[in-house]
Amino acid sequence: MARMSWKEACKLDPTLQGLTHFFSFPPEYAQTLTGGLTNRCWKVVCSQGKAYVWRPTTLITKAFSISRYQEYQILKAIQSSQLSPAAMLVNEWGLLVEWIEGDSLTDKPSFDGLLRMQARIHELAINHIPVVPFSFTARVDHYWMQIKPELKTEQVRALYEDWRNPPNLAEVAQCLCHFDLAGYNMVKTESGYKVIDWEYAGIADPRLDLALSINVAGEKILDAVFRYCQLREIEDVDKWVSGVKAWLPRTNMMALLWYLLAYQLWGDEEYYRQACHLQETFC
Template identity: 65%
Template sequence: MARMSWSEACHLDRSLLSLDHFFSMPPDYAQTLTGGLTNRCWKVVATDGKAYVWRPTTPITKAFSISRFQEYQILSAIGTSHLSPAAVYINDQGLLVDWIEGSSLTNDLSFDALLKTMIKIHDLDTQRVPVAPFNYTARVDHYWMLLPEESKVEPYLSLYNRWRVAPNLADVGLTLCHFDLAGYNMVKTEQGNKVIDWEYAALADPRLDLTLSIDVMDEKPLDAVYQYCKLRGVEGVDDWVEGVMAWKPRATMMAMLWYLLAHKLWGDDEYLTQAEQLRQTFCS
Protein backbone atom coordinates (compact mmCIF):
# COMPACT_ATOMS: atom_id res chain seq x y z
CA MET A 1 0.00 0.00 0.00
CA ALA A 2 1.30 3.43 -0.96
CA ARG A 3 0.79 6.02 1.76
CA MET A 4 0.50 9.67 0.81
CA SER A 5 -0.89 12.98 1.94
CA TRP A 6 -4.58 13.72 1.45
CA SER A 7 -3.86 16.36 -1.18
CA GLU A 8 -1.67 13.93 -3.14
CA ALA A 9 -4.39 11.27 -2.98
CA CYS A 10 -7.04 13.73 -4.18
CA HIS A 11 -4.79 14.67 -7.08
CA LEU A 12 -4.57 11.00 -8.10
CA ASP A 13 -8.26 10.22 -7.56
CA ARG A 14 -10.61 13.18 -7.95
CA SER A 15 -13.51 11.21 -6.43
CA LEU A 16 -11.90 11.69 -3.01
CA LEU A 17 -12.74 15.38 -3.25
CA SER A 18 -16.41 14.43 -2.82
CA LEU A 19 -15.61 13.57 0.81
CA ASP A 20 -14.77 17.19 1.70
CA HIS A 21 -18.29 17.67 3.08
CA PHE A 22 -18.02 14.51 5.21
CA PHE A 23 -14.78 15.34 7.00
CA SER A 24 -14.75 18.51 9.11
CA MET A 25 -10.98 18.62 8.60
CA PRO A 26 -8.94 17.11 5.76
CA PRO A 27 -7.92 13.51 6.60
CA ASP A 28 -4.43 12.87 7.91
CA TYR A 29 -3.41 10.61 5.02
CA ALA A 30 -4.63 8.02 2.51
CA GLN A 31 -3.29 4.69 1.30
CA THR A 32 -3.99 2.77 -1.89
CA LEU A 33 -5.37 -0.68 -1.21
CA THR A 34 -4.16 -3.67 -3.20
CA GLY A 35 -5.80 -7.04 -3.65
CA GLY A 36 -9.14 -6.12 -5.18
CA LEU A 37 -9.55 -6.99 -8.85
CA THR A 38 -12.61 -4.88 -9.59
CA ASN A 39 -12.16 -2.09 -7.11
CA ARG A 40 -9.29 0.34 -6.70
CA CYS A 41 -10.01 1.49 -3.18
CA TRP A 42 -8.41 3.76 -0.59
CA LYS A 43 -7.80 3.53 3.13
CA VAL A 44 -8.52 7.00 4.52
CA VAL A 45 -7.32 7.92 8.01
CA ALA A 46 -8.91 10.95 9.68
CA THR A 47 -7.12 13.35 12.00
CA ASP A 48 -8.66 11.57 15.01
CA GLY A 49 -7.11 8.29 13.87
CA LYS A 50 -10.35 6.69 12.72
CA ALA A 51 -9.92 4.74 9.49
CA TYR A 52 -12.29 4.24 6.58
CA VAL A 53 -12.30 2.61 3.16
CA TRP A 54 -13.33 4.68 0.15
CA ARG A 55 -14.90 2.53 -2.57
CA PRO A 56 -15.23 4.75 -5.66
CA THR A 57 -17.69 4.45 -8.50
CA THR A 58 -15.71 4.16 -11.73
CA PRO A 59 -16.21 3.10 -15.35
CA ILE A 60 -14.82 -0.28 -14.23
CA THR A 61 -17.46 -0.82 -11.54
CA LYS A 62 -20.18 0.19 -14.00
CA ALA A 63 -18.86 -2.26 -16.58
CA PHE A 64 -19.18 -5.08 -14.06
CA SER A 65 -22.75 -4.02 -13.10
CA ILE A 66 -21.63 -2.96 -9.62
CA SER A 67 -23.83 -0.45 -7.81
CA ARG A 68 -22.30 1.30 -4.82
CA PHE A 69 -25.81 2.35 -3.83
CA GLN A 70 -26.93 -1.29 -3.71
CA GLU A 71 -23.80 -2.13 -1.72
CA TYR A 72 -24.71 0.68 0.70
CA GLN A 73 -28.29 -0.62 0.99
CA ILE A 74 -27.08 -4.12 1.81
CA LEU A 75 -24.46 -3.03 4.35
CA SER A 76 -26.96 -0.71 6.03
CA ALA A 77 -29.53 -3.51 6.25
CA ILE A 78 -27.17 -6.06 7.82
CA GLY A 79 -25.21 -3.68 10.02
CA THR A 80 -26.45 -5.24 13.27
CA SER A 81 -25.14 -8.68 12.21
CA HIS A 82 -21.52 -7.61 12.89
CA LEU A 83 -20.46 -9.58 9.82
CA SER A 84 -19.53 -6.62 7.65
CA PRO A 85 -18.07 -3.12 7.76
CA ALA A 86 -20.56 -0.37 8.54
CA ALA A 87 -21.69 1.79 5.64
CA VAL A 88 -20.84 5.36 6.63
CA TYR A 89 -21.52 7.64 3.67
CA ILE A 90 -22.71 7.38 0.07
CA ASN A 91 -22.69 9.82 -2.85
CA ASP A 92 -22.58 9.60 -6.62
CA GLN A 93 -18.79 9.27 -6.53
CA GLY A 94 -18.62 6.24 -4.25
CA LEU A 95 -19.16 4.60 -0.88
CA LEU A 96 -17.35 5.15 2.42
CA VAL A 97 -17.27 2.25 4.90
CA ASP A 98 -15.52 1.61 8.18
CA TRP A 99 -12.06 0.06 8.05
CA ILE A 100 -12.00 -3.38 9.71
CA GLU A 101 -8.88 -3.87 11.78
CA GLY A 102 -7.56 -7.43 11.81
CA SER A 103 -5.59 -9.99 9.85
CA SER A 104 -6.47 -11.22 6.38
CA LEU A 105 -7.56 -14.85 6.10
CA THR A 106 -6.23 -15.18 2.54
CA ASN A 107 -3.91 -18.04 3.45
CA ASP A 108 -5.41 -19.14 6.75
CA LEU A 109 -9.04 -20.16 6.33
CA SER A 110 -10.53 -23.63 6.56
CA PHE A 111 -13.49 -24.50 4.40
CA ASP A 112 -15.44 -25.31 7.54
CA ALA A 113 -14.87 -21.77 8.85
CA LEU A 114 -15.87 -20.32 5.48
CA LEU A 115 -19.10 -22.33 5.46
CA LYS A 116 -20.01 -21.20 8.97
CA THR A 117 -19.64 -17.58 7.89
CA MET A 118 -21.55 -18.22 4.66
CA ILE A 119 -24.41 -19.78 6.62
CA LYS A 120 -24.61 -16.73 8.87
CA ILE A 121 -24.99 -14.62 5.75
CA HIS A 122 -27.56 -16.96 4.20
CA ASP A 123 -29.60 -16.95 7.43
CA LEU A 124 -29.91 -13.15 7.54
CA ASP A 125 -33.43 -11.75 7.24
CA THR A 126 -33.87 -10.89 3.55
CA GLN A 127 -36.95 -8.77 4.32
CA ARG A 128 -34.53 -6.14 5.59
CA VAL A 129 -32.51 -6.07 2.36
CA PRO A 130 -34.26 -3.69 -0.08
CA VAL A 131 -32.61 -4.79 -3.33
CA ALA A 132 -33.86 -6.62 -6.42
CA PRO A 133 -33.01 -10.32 -6.80
CA PHE A 134 -29.97 -11.28 -8.85
CA ASN A 135 -30.68 -12.00 -12.52
CA TYR A 136 -28.09 -14.45 -13.77
CA THR A 137 -29.02 -14.20 -17.48
CA ALA A 138 -29.05 -10.41 -17.39
CA ARG A 139 -25.59 -10.40 -15.77
CA VAL A 140 -23.89 -12.72 -18.26
CA ASP A 141 -25.65 -10.96 -21.17
CA HIS A 142 -24.28 -7.66 -19.87
CA TYR A 143 -20.73 -9.06 -19.74
CA TRP A 144 -21.10 -10.52 -23.24
CA MET A 145 -22.47 -7.29 -24.68
CA LEU A 146 -19.42 -5.35 -23.48
CA LEU A 147 -16.86 -7.78 -24.89
CA PRO A 148 -14.93 -6.81 -28.02
CA GLU A 149 -16.00 -8.59 -31.20
CA GLU A 150 -12.75 -10.58 -31.32
CA SER A 151 -13.80 -12.30 -28.07
CA LYS A 152 -17.27 -13.24 -29.35
CA VAL A 153 -15.97 -16.21 -31.29
CA GLU A 154 -15.76 -19.96 -30.83
CA PRO A 155 -15.48 -21.65 -28.44
CA TYR A 156 -16.56 -18.75 -26.19
CA LEU A 157 -19.70 -18.17 -28.25
CA SER A 158 -20.97 -21.74 -27.88
CA LEU A 159 -20.27 -21.83 -24.15
CA TYR A 160 -22.08 -18.54 -23.64
CA ASN A 161 -25.11 -19.68 -25.65
CA ARG A 162 -25.28 -23.06 -23.93
CA TRP A 163 -25.06 -21.81 -20.35
CA ARG A 164 -26.62 -18.32 -20.41
CA VAL A 165 -29.98 -19.40 -18.97
CA ALA A 166 -30.38 -20.14 -15.26
CA PRO A 167 -31.17 -23.77 -14.40
CA ASN A 168 -34.70 -24.96 -13.63
CA LEU A 169 -34.36 -26.16 -10.06
CA ALA A 170 -36.36 -26.98 -6.96
CA ASP A 171 -36.99 -23.77 -5.04
CA VAL A 172 -34.89 -23.43 -1.89
CA GLY A 173 -35.67 -19.74 -1.45
CA LEU A 174 -33.55 -16.66 -1.97
CA THR A 175 -30.93 -15.58 0.54
CA LEU A 176 -28.42 -12.80 0.77
CA CYS A 177 -25.36 -14.03 -1.13
CA HIS A 178 -21.89 -12.50 -1.06
CA PHE A 179 -20.80 -14.01 -4.40
CA ASP A 180 -17.08 -13.70 -3.65
CA LEU A 181 -16.67 -15.34 -0.26
CA ALA A 182 -13.12 -16.56 0.27
CA GLY A 183 -10.21 -15.89 2.58
CA TYR A 184 -9.12 -12.81 0.65
CA ASN A 185 -12.44 -11.18 1.52
CA MET A 186 -12.45 -12.17 5.18
CA VAL A 187 -10.72 -10.57 8.16
CA LYS A 188 -9.99 -12.20 11.51
CA THR A 189 -10.89 -9.78 14.31
CA GLU A 190 -11.26 -9.94 18.07
CA GLN A 191 -15.03 -10.16 17.53
CA GLY A 192 -14.74 -13.05 15.07
CA ASN A 193 -14.39 -13.34 11.31
CA LYS A 194 -15.81 -10.45 9.28
CA VAL A 195 -16.48 -10.17 5.56
CA ILE A 196 -15.44 -7.29 3.31
CA ASP A 197 -15.98 -6.31 -0.36
CA TRP A 198 -19.73 -6.74 -0.73
CA GLU A 199 -19.87 -5.19 -4.19
CA TYR A 200 -21.23 -8.32 -5.91
CA ALA A 201 -23.67 -9.20 -3.10
CA ALA A 202 -27.31 -9.78 -4.01
CA LEU A 203 -30.45 -11.73 -3.15
CA ALA A 204 -30.08 -15.01 -5.01
CA ASP A 205 -30.12 -18.79 -4.97
CA PRO A 206 -27.69 -19.71 -2.16
CA ARG A 207 -26.57 -22.74 -4.16
CA LEU A 208 -24.88 -20.37 -6.63
CA ASP A 209 -23.05 -18.64 -3.79
CA LEU A 210 -21.96 -22.04 -2.49
CA THR A 211 -20.83 -23.11 -5.97
CA LEU A 212 -18.63 -20.03 -6.38
CA SER A 213 -16.89 -20.59 -3.03
CA ILE A 214 -16.43 -24.32 -3.72
CA ASP A 215 -14.62 -23.39 -6.94
CA VAL A 216 -12.44 -20.72 -5.29
CA MET A 217 -11.49 -23.06 -2.44
CA ASP A 218 -11.05 -26.01 -4.85
CA GLU A 219 -13.27 -28.27 -2.75
CA LYS A 220 -15.02 -31.46 -3.85
CA PRO A 221 -18.61 -30.41 -4.68
CA LEU A 222 -20.44 -33.39 -3.16
CA ASP A 223 -18.49 -33.30 0.09
CA ALA A 224 -18.87 -29.54 0.31
CA VAL A 225 -22.65 -29.62 -0.21
CA TYR A 226 -23.14 -32.31 2.44
CA GLN A 227 -20.94 -30.34 4.84
CA TYR A 228 -22.93 -27.15 4.22
CA CYS A 229 -26.29 -28.90 4.66
CA LYS A 230 -25.16 -30.59 7.86
CA LEU A 231 -23.90 -27.32 9.36
CA ARG A 232 -27.07 -25.46 8.37
CA GLY A 233 -29.47 -28.25 9.28
CA VAL A 234 -30.84 -28.46 5.76
CA GLU A 235 -33.06 -31.37 4.77
CA GLY A 236 -33.56 -32.34 1.15
CA VAL A 237 -29.86 -32.50 0.41
CA ASP A 238 -30.53 -33.86 -3.06
CA ASP A 239 -32.01 -30.51 -4.14
CA TRP A 240 -28.80 -28.83 -3.03
CA VAL A 241 -26.54 -31.33 -4.78
CA GLU A 242 -28.56 -31.00 -7.97
CA GLY A 243 -28.48 -27.22 -7.65
CA VAL A 244 -24.74 -26.93 -7.16
CA MET A 245 -24.02 -29.30 -10.04
CA ALA A 246 -26.39 -27.33 -12.30
CA TRP A 247 -24.88 -23.98 -11.31
CA LYS A 248 -21.27 -25.16 -11.66
CA PRO A 249 -20.89 -24.82 -15.47
CA ARG A 250 -22.86 -21.56 -15.40
CA ALA A 251 -20.67 -20.13 -12.64
CA THR A 252 -17.59 -21.14 -14.64
CA MET A 253 -18.96 -19.52 -17.80
CA MET A 254 -19.83 -16.34 -15.90
CA ALA A 255 -16.31 -16.19 -14.43
CA MET A 256 -14.86 -16.80 -17.90
CA LEU A 257 -16.76 -13.81 -19.29
CA TRP A 258 -15.67 -11.74 -16.27
CA TYR A 259 -12.02 -12.40 -17.07
CA LEU A 260 -12.53 -11.69 -20.76
CA LEU A 261 -14.12 -8.37 -19.86
CA ALA A 262 -11.33 -7.64 -17.37
CA HIS A 263 -8.82 -8.24 -20.16
CA LYS A 264 -10.63 -5.73 -22.35
CA LEU A 265 -10.75 -3.13 -19.57
CA TRP A 266 -7.19 -3.45 -18.24
CA GLY A 267 -5.31 -5.09 -21.11
CA ASP A 268 -3.47 -7.47 -18.77
CA ASP A 269 -2.86 -10.80 -20.52
CA GLU A 270 -3.10 -12.61 -17.18
CA TYR A 271 -6.87 -12.11 -17.33
CA LEU A 272 -6.98 -13.69 -20.78
CA THR A 273 -4.96 -16.62 -19.44
CA GLN A 274 -7.47 -17.08 -16.61
CA ALA A 275 -10.38 -16.98 -19.06
CA GLU A 276 -8.70 -19.58 -21.25
CA GLN A 277 -8.05 -21.86 -18.26
CA LEU A 278 -11.72 -21.68 -17.33
CA ARG A 279 -12.69 -22.44 -20.93
CA GLN A 280 -10.51 -25.53 -20.88
CA THR A 281 -12.32 -26.88 -17.81
CA PHE A 282 -15.35 -27.49 -20.06
CA CYS A 283 -13.23 -29.86 -22.15
CA SER A 284 -12.55 -31.99 -19.08
Protein backbone atom coordinates in the same frame (compact mmCIF):
# COMPACT_ATOMS: atom_id res chain seq x y z
CA MET B 1 0.40 0.36 -1.03
CA ALA B 2 1.23 4.01 -1.72
CA ARG B 3 0.71 6.50 1.13
CA MET B 4 0.28 10.19 0.38
CA SER B 5 -1.20 13.39 1.72
CA TRP B 6 -4.92 13.95 1.36
CA LYS B 7 -4.34 16.79 -1.10
CA GLU B 8 -2.13 14.59 -3.29
CA ALA B 9 -4.64 11.74 -3.17
CA CYS B 10 -7.50 14.00 -4.28
CA LYS B 11 -5.44 15.12 -7.27
CA LEU B 12 -4.74 11.51 -8.19
CA ASP B 13 -8.34 10.34 -7.71
CA PRO B 14 -11.00 13.09 -8.08
CA THR B 15 -13.71 10.80 -6.62
CA LEU B 16 -12.19 11.45 -3.16
CA GLN B 17 -13.63 14.96 -3.41
CA GLY B 18 -16.98 13.29 -2.79
CA LEU B 19 -15.91 13.13 0.89
CA THR B 20 -15.39 16.90 1.24
CA HIS B 21 -18.49 17.44 3.39
CA PHE B 22 -18.16 14.22 5.40
CA PHE B 23 -15.03 15.19 7.32
CA SER B 24 -14.92 18.23 9.63
CA PHE B 25 -11.20 18.48 8.94
CA PRO B 26 -9.24 17.03 6.02
CA PRO B 27 -7.95 13.49 6.69
CA GLU B 28 -4.29 13.09 7.65
CA TYR B 29 -3.43 10.84 4.71
CA ALA B 30 -4.77 8.35 2.19
CA GLN B 31 -3.31 5.03 1.12
CA THR B 32 -4.03 2.96 -1.98
CA LEU B 33 -5.24 -0.56 -1.27
CA THR B 34 -4.18 -3.60 -3.24
CA GLY B 35 -5.78 -7.02 -3.50
CA GLY B 36 -9.14 -6.18 -5.05
CA LEU B 37 -9.63 -7.29 -8.63
CA THR B 38 -12.51 -4.98 -9.52
CA ASN B 39 -12.13 -2.13 -7.07
CA ARG B 40 -9.21 0.23 -6.68
CA CYS B 41 -9.91 1.51 -3.19
CA TRP B 42 -8.36 3.86 -0.65
CA LYS B 43 -7.70 3.67 3.07
CA VAL B 44 -8.47 7.12 4.49
CA VAL B 45 -6.97 7.94 7.91
CA CYS B 46 -8.01 10.90 10.06
CA SER B 47 -5.82 12.77 12.53
CA GLN B 48 -7.51 10.99 15.45
CA GLY B 49 -6.52 7.64 13.97
CA LYS B 50 -10.03 6.73 12.78
CA ALA B 51 -9.80 4.94 9.43
CA TYR B 52 -12.21 4.31 6.57
CA VAL B 53 -12.22 2.65 3.16
CA TRP B 54 -13.30 4.66 0.13
CA ARG B 55 -14.82 2.49 -2.60
CA PRO B 56 -15.15 4.72 -5.68
CA THR B 57 -17.62 4.52 -8.51
CA THR B 58 -15.67 4.32 -11.77
CA LEU B 59 -16.01 3.18 -15.35
CA ILE B 60 -14.68 -0.18 -14.13
CA THR B 61 -17.42 -0.68 -11.54
CA LYS B 62 -20.03 0.28 -14.13
CA ALA B 63 -18.53 -2.19 -16.61
CA PHE B 64 -19.01 -4.99 -14.09
CA SER B 65 -22.54 -3.83 -13.19
CA ILE B 66 -21.56 -2.87 -9.64
CA SER B 67 -23.80 -0.42 -7.80
CA ARG B 68 -22.34 1.35 -4.77
CA TYR B 69 -25.91 2.34 -3.82
CA GLN B 70 -26.94 -1.33 -3.69
CA GLU B 71 -23.80 -2.19 -1.74
CA TYR B 72 -24.69 0.58 0.74
CA GLN B 73 -28.26 -0.65 1.15
CA ILE B 74 -27.07 -4.20 1.85
CA LEU B 75 -24.43 -3.11 4.38
CA LYS B 76 -26.93 -0.86 6.18
CA ALA B 77 -29.51 -3.66 6.33
CA ILE B 78 -27.11 -6.22 7.86
CA GLN B 79 -25.15 -3.84 10.08
CA SER B 80 -26.55 -5.33 13.30
CA SER B 81 -25.21 -8.77 12.33
CA GLN B 82 -21.63 -7.59 12.97
CA LEU B 83 -20.53 -9.62 9.94
CA SER B 84 -19.59 -6.67 7.72
CA PRO B 85 -18.10 -3.18 7.85
CA ALA B 86 -20.48 -0.34 8.67
CA ALA B 87 -21.52 1.83 5.73
CA MET B 88 -20.95 5.51 6.44
CA LEU B 89 -21.78 7.42 3.26
CA VAL B 90 -22.80 6.86 -0.35
CA ASN B 91 -23.04 9.35 -3.20
CA GLU B 92 -22.44 9.55 -6.93
CA TRP B 93 -18.67 9.40 -6.33
CA GLY B 94 -18.61 6.19 -4.31
CA LEU B 95 -19.13 4.47 -0.97
CA LEU B 96 -17.37 5.07 2.37
CA VAL B 97 -17.22 2.20 4.88
CA GLU B 98 -15.39 1.69 8.15
CA TRP B 99 -11.91 0.18 8.08
CA ILE B 100 -11.87 -3.31 9.62
CA GLU B 101 -8.75 -3.75 11.72
CA GLY B 102 -7.44 -7.31 11.71
CA ASP B 103 -5.62 -9.97 9.75
CA SER B 104 -6.75 -10.71 6.22
CA LEU B 105 -6.95 -14.42 5.45
CA THR B 106 -4.83 -14.15 2.34
CA ASP B 107 -3.78 -17.76 2.81
CA LYS B 108 -6.45 -20.36 2.15
CA PRO B 109 -8.65 -20.53 5.28
CA SER B 110 -10.26 -23.74 6.46
CA PHE B 111 -13.14 -24.47 4.12
CA ASP B 112 -15.27 -25.45 7.09
CA GLY B 113 -14.78 -21.96 8.52
CA LEU B 114 -15.74 -20.46 5.18
CA LEU B 115 -18.88 -22.62 5.00
CA ARG B 116 -19.83 -21.55 8.52
CA MET B 117 -19.60 -17.90 7.50
CA GLN B 118 -21.53 -18.55 4.30
CA ALA B 119 -24.29 -20.31 6.25
CA ARG B 120 -24.54 -17.34 8.62
CA ILE B 121 -24.86 -14.91 5.72
CA HIS B 122 -27.49 -17.07 4.02
CA GLU B 123 -29.57 -17.12 7.20
CA LEU B 124 -29.76 -13.33 7.53
CA ALA B 125 -33.25 -11.87 7.12
CA ILE B 126 -33.75 -10.36 3.67
CA ASN B 127 -37.23 -8.85 3.91
CA HIS B 128 -35.75 -5.48 4.90
CA ILE B 129 -33.03 -5.35 2.22
CA PRO B 130 -34.37 -2.96 -0.48
CA VAL B 131 -32.61 -4.38 -3.54
CA VAL B 132 -33.84 -6.08 -6.70
CA PRO B 133 -33.13 -9.87 -6.81
CA PHE B 134 -30.06 -10.92 -8.77
CA SER B 135 -30.61 -11.93 -12.39
CA PHE B 136 -28.00 -14.37 -13.67
CA THR B 137 -29.00 -13.91 -17.32
CA ALA B 138 -28.96 -10.13 -17.09
CA ARG B 139 -25.49 -10.20 -15.51
CA VAL B 140 -23.85 -12.47 -18.09
CA ASP B 141 -25.60 -10.58 -20.91
CA HIS B 142 -24.16 -7.35 -19.50
CA TYR B 143 -20.65 -8.82 -19.61
CA TRP B 144 -21.16 -10.30 -23.07
CA MET B 145 -22.37 -7.08 -24.67
CA GLN B 146 -19.24 -5.21 -23.57
CA ILE B 147 -16.66 -7.75 -24.73
CA LYS B 148 -15.03 -6.86 -28.04
CA PRO B 149 -15.76 -9.09 -31.06
CA GLU B 150 -12.16 -10.28 -31.34
CA LEU B 151 -12.44 -11.95 -27.91
CA LYS B 152 -15.74 -13.65 -28.77
CA THR B 153 -14.40 -16.83 -30.34
CA GLU B 154 -16.78 -19.50 -31.61
CA GLN B 155 -16.18 -21.61 -28.51
CA VAL B 156 -16.74 -18.70 -26.13
CA ARG B 157 -19.95 -17.78 -27.96
CA ALA B 158 -21.15 -21.41 -27.79
CA LEU B 159 -20.48 -21.58 -24.03
CA TYR B 160 -22.29 -18.29 -23.47
CA GLU B 161 -25.33 -19.39 -25.48
CA ASP B 162 -25.43 -22.84 -23.86
CA TRP B 163 -25.26 -21.63 -20.25
CA ARG B 164 -26.74 -18.09 -20.19
CA ASN B 165 -30.05 -19.18 -18.65
CA PRO B 166 -30.46 -20.31 -15.03
CA PRO B 167 -31.15 -24.02 -14.44
CA ASN B 168 -34.66 -25.38 -13.97
CA LEU B 169 -34.48 -26.48 -10.33
CA ALA B 170 -36.65 -27.34 -7.37
CA GLU B 171 -37.01 -24.06 -5.54
CA VAL B 172 -35.26 -23.12 -2.32
CA ALA B 173 -35.72 -19.86 -0.44
CA GLN B 174 -33.69 -17.00 -1.85
CA CYS B 175 -31.25 -15.34 0.50
CA LEU B 176 -28.46 -12.79 0.71
CA CYS B 177 -25.44 -14.04 -1.25
CA HIS B 178 -21.96 -12.52 -1.11
CA PHE B 179 -20.87 -13.98 -4.50
CA ASP B 180 -17.15 -13.59 -3.71
CA LEU B 181 -16.66 -15.32 -0.39
CA ALA B 182 -13.06 -16.48 -0.04
CA GLY B 183 -10.15 -15.94 2.32
CA TYR B 184 -9.12 -12.67 0.68
CA ASN B 185 -12.50 -11.20 1.65
CA MET B 186 -12.45 -12.38 5.27
CA VAL B 187 -10.74 -10.54 8.14
CA LYS B 188 -9.93 -12.02 11.54
CA THR B 189 -10.64 -9.42 14.23
CA GLU B 190 -10.60 -9.47 18.03
CA SER B 191 -14.36 -10.07 18.02
CA GLY B 192 -14.35 -12.78 15.33
CA TYR B 193 -14.40 -12.97 11.56
CA LYS B 194 -15.85 -10.25 9.34
CA VAL B 195 -16.52 -10.23 5.61
CA ILE B 196 -15.52 -7.32 3.36
CA ASP B 197 -16.05 -6.33 -0.30
CA TRP B 198 -19.81 -6.77 -0.75
CA GLU B 199 -19.89 -5.15 -4.19
CA TYR B 200 -21.20 -8.27 -5.98
CA ALA B 201 -23.68 -9.23 -3.23
CA GLY B 202 -27.35 -9.72 -4.03
CA ILE B 203 -30.52 -11.67 -3.28
CA ALA B 204 -30.39 -15.00 -5.11
CA ASP B 205 -30.43 -18.79 -5.01
CA PRO B 206 -27.93 -19.74 -2.27
CA ARG B 207 -26.86 -22.78 -4.31
CA LEU B 208 -25.35 -20.36 -6.83
CA ASP B 209 -23.31 -18.71 -4.09
CA LEU B 210 -22.28 -22.11 -2.74
CA ALA B 211 -21.20 -23.26 -6.21
CA LEU B 212 -18.98 -20.18 -6.58
CA SER B 213 -17.26 -20.80 -3.25
CA ILE B 214 -16.74 -24.51 -3.94
CA ASN B 215 -15.27 -23.65 -7.33
CA VAL B 216 -12.82 -21.08 -5.96
CA ALA B 217 -11.71 -23.38 -3.13
CA GLY B 218 -11.44 -26.44 -5.37
CA GLU B 219 -13.43 -28.56 -2.91
CA LYS B 220 -15.35 -31.77 -3.58
CA ILE B 221 -19.00 -31.00 -4.31
CA LEU B 222 -20.62 -33.78 -2.26
CA ASP B 223 -18.47 -33.22 0.83
CA ALA B 224 -18.96 -29.45 0.73
CA VAL B 225 -22.72 -29.53 0.16
CA PHE B 226 -23.27 -32.17 2.86
CA ARG B 227 -21.31 -30.10 5.36
CA TYR B 228 -23.17 -26.92 4.41
CA CYS B 229 -26.53 -28.66 4.83
CA GLN B 230 -25.40 -30.02 8.17
CA LEU B 231 -24.52 -26.52 9.36
CA ARG B 232 -27.94 -25.20 8.33
CA GLU B 233 -29.81 -28.33 9.46
CA ILE B 234 -31.16 -28.91 5.93
CA GLU B 235 -32.62 -32.37 5.41
CA ASP B 236 -33.28 -32.42 1.67
CA VAL B 237 -29.62 -32.61 0.72
CA ASP B 238 -30.28 -34.02 -2.77
CA LYS B 239 -32.03 -30.80 -3.78
CA TRP B 240 -28.91 -28.88 -2.84
CA VAL B 241 -26.43 -31.25 -4.46
CA SER B 242 -28.30 -31.24 -7.77
CA GLY B 243 -28.67 -27.46 -7.56
CA VAL B 244 -24.98 -26.82 -6.97
CA LYS B 245 -24.05 -29.21 -9.81
CA ALA B 246 -26.44 -27.40 -12.17
CA TRP B 247 -25.01 -23.98 -11.25
CA LEU B 248 -21.32 -24.95 -11.54
CA PRO B 249 -20.96 -24.77 -15.36
CA ARG B 250 -22.93 -21.53 -15.36
CA THR B 251 -20.64 -19.98 -12.75
CA ASN B 252 -17.65 -21.08 -14.83
CA MET B 253 -19.11 -19.41 -17.90
CA MET B 254 -19.84 -16.22 -15.93
CA ALA B 255 -16.28 -16.20 -14.58
CA LEU B 256 -14.94 -16.77 -18.11
CA LEU B 257 -16.75 -13.67 -19.36
CA TRP B 258 -15.61 -11.73 -16.30
CA TYR B 259 -11.96 -12.52 -17.00
CA LEU B 260 -12.29 -11.68 -20.69
CA LEU B 261 -13.82 -8.32 -19.79
CA ALA B 262 -11.12 -7.72 -17.16
CA TYR B 263 -8.44 -8.50 -19.74
CA GLN B 264 -10.08 -6.09 -22.18
CA LEU B 265 -10.20 -3.31 -19.56
CA TRP B 266 -6.75 -3.70 -18.00
CA GLY B 267 -4.72 -5.59 -20.61
CA ASP B 268 -3.25 -7.90 -17.96
CA GLU B 269 -2.28 -11.21 -19.58
CA GLU B 270 -3.03 -13.08 -16.35
CA TYR B 271 -6.73 -12.36 -16.80
CA TYR B 272 -6.58 -13.83 -20.30
CA ARG B 273 -4.78 -16.94 -19.00
CA GLN B 274 -7.49 -17.41 -16.37
CA ALA B 275 -10.16 -17.10 -19.06
CA CYS B 276 -8.41 -19.72 -21.19
CA HIS B 277 -8.13 -22.05 -18.21
CA LEU B 278 -11.86 -21.76 -17.53
CA GLN B 279 -12.61 -22.37 -21.19
CA GLU B 280 -10.54 -25.57 -21.04
CA THR B 281 -12.58 -26.91 -18.10
CA PHE B 282 -15.54 -27.30 -20.43
CA CYS B 283 -13.46 -29.52 -22.73
